[in-house]
Amino acid sequence: MLVQTVLTVLDWCGIVVFAISGALVASRKQMDVVGFVLLGTATGIGGGTVRDVLLGQLPVFWVRAPGSLVTCVAVSCLVFATAHIPQSRYRVLLWADAVGLALFAVSGAATALEVGAGAVVAVAMGVVTATFGGVIRDVLGGESPVVLSREIYVTAALLGAAAFVLALQAGAPRELAAGLGFTAAMLLRGAALRRAWSLPRYRPRPGRTPDEVRRLGEPPDDGRDRNRT
């Protein structure tokens, strides 16, 4: 009972902070109130929607209980009315996104375990739930998806979900495991934000001429590249 409550609270907090992050993107793009509601709602419930579809938990959670849908709409409208207050909305957006990421990594994995999935799938669902709201936000908002940037982002979701699942399997009580997973994801993502940490990126082998390197980095152009071997 308490367990369920803890997870429900995590999920609701995640929905609210992601809705805020989506609405802040709309604010940066100077959209109208409908754009705020669309981006806020899609970001707030997008990750959980994809999770429910993949797990076959249909109809999706906000059709079964539309409270989260109404909450996203209300939060987005509130951001529309008040978004001029924060001095730098982009900074707020990044931290709201980090909190949502950590919350959904745990609650997504927990939902998957509840419907009988194994550990690997539960970790994957934590990652999907934590990241797909942001993917939908960025694709709709016409920005480059943050999940593919070189910052540590998906890695933090992965760590949080894995810590939660491993702690459960080691016999930890669920509240402790959830706290551990949230903290792990939040610490790693927070450190990445504060110190601009990133993973090493793929680099072409040494010995290429600058010209070769430049051409490898080009977007694929079917016509021109086709005859290179």
Added chain:
Amino acid sequence: MLVQTVLTVLDWCGIVVFAISGALVASRKQMDVVGFVLLGTATGIGGGTVRDVLLGQLPVFWVRAPGSLVTCVAVSCLVFATAHIPQSRYRVLLWADAVGLALFAVSGAATALEVGAGAVVAVAMGVVTATFGGVIRDVLGGESPVVLSREIYVTAALLGAAAFVLALQAGAPRELAAGLGFTAAMLLRGAALRRAWSLPRYRPRPGRTPDEVRRLGEPPDDGRDRNRT
């Protein structure tokens, strides 16, 4: 019986006009016939597909009854053969899109009510059904999603779906409610098209320097913005 017929007719008309709008995007991009079929079909059945998935009505409608799939393919091929006739394809596209929007707002809400959803979810499903075909068309076609433009677009779908659901709840017969919903959505979207109506957009608070305003409108650049507070 008649009710079902009215809704089926609405749905078919919506599929056809959205297929036309998708194929017209392909025509503007000078694609080949396969591009016409892909964009036309994805636009025609995309909104209803997302609706069915979210509601758990699986397999989706065009797997259960592939007539709509075949229709979309045929309509797209027809547009490929005849799209040189309209003088201005873009204008035609906008109006085809408006008719489809109004039709799907009503039929999407009606489908949700039929499978037992409440009023809030029904209105949301009307909006999803009416807009996601266009979202898929724009994302695949590499255009900025029309749902996020400042024009009145989603608002019209929202009005149509809400008018339909409210009229039903007030006891109106279904044909009347459907007609009311369609008319409301079509009038609002038509007026927005003819008079370039739009909702007020979010504006940064007064007192910012032009330089600050410019920077707030920039696409997020993680590297540069990270250290602003």
Added chain:
Amino acid sequence: MLVQTVLTVLDWCGIVVFAISGALVASRKQMDVVGFVLLGTATGIGGGTVRDVLLGQLPVFWVRAPGSLVTCVAVSCLVFATAHIPQSRYRVLLWADAVGLALFAVSGAATALEVGAGAVVAVAMGVVTATFGGVIRDVLGGESPVVLSREIYVTAALLGAAAFVLALQAGAPRELAAGLGFTAAMLLRGAALRRAWSLPRYRPRPGRTPDEVRRLGEPPDDGRDRNRT
């Protein structure tokens, strides 16, 4: 029994080559290892995931049996470690993509038939399974979707799926039909790659001035185009 084995082998090969193609896109974009895993996995299992959702085969295949998920992760990491070996990764990517396309066209259609779909839906599912992994890869990777390029791509998937379904309906044994479908798709796609074949694209009617033609090819700009008739 043997039949099932053949299809399972086809499916696994398709997953591996598509995972490679997704990871190679990450390599061209010089992402970190998480980017490789994300793009590789989304490309490898994306087409089958969309197929399962549309057919209502939920939870999707990699939730039921996470082996394919683990394989995609492993393959992507392997590409991250070794992608400097191929002289031209883009050429390799195109051919890996072609093999995956042919494999999934057949296995997607076969899966649809197994769950009771008719011939039209089976062919459509072959096309969806074969192409959506690449669509997801291109949308996430920020490239123009290859399915909408003027090359023969979707057409090859369509030919392979149709050849497989027709051969089955003509009474051919399943291994033969699968081989026929794979060969047809592979030959057509291979020829398109080697000889730069393409379908005729839509051209505006003769008689337009160059200026008119130029404007028709422009991206839609709601503000400017609205008043043209």
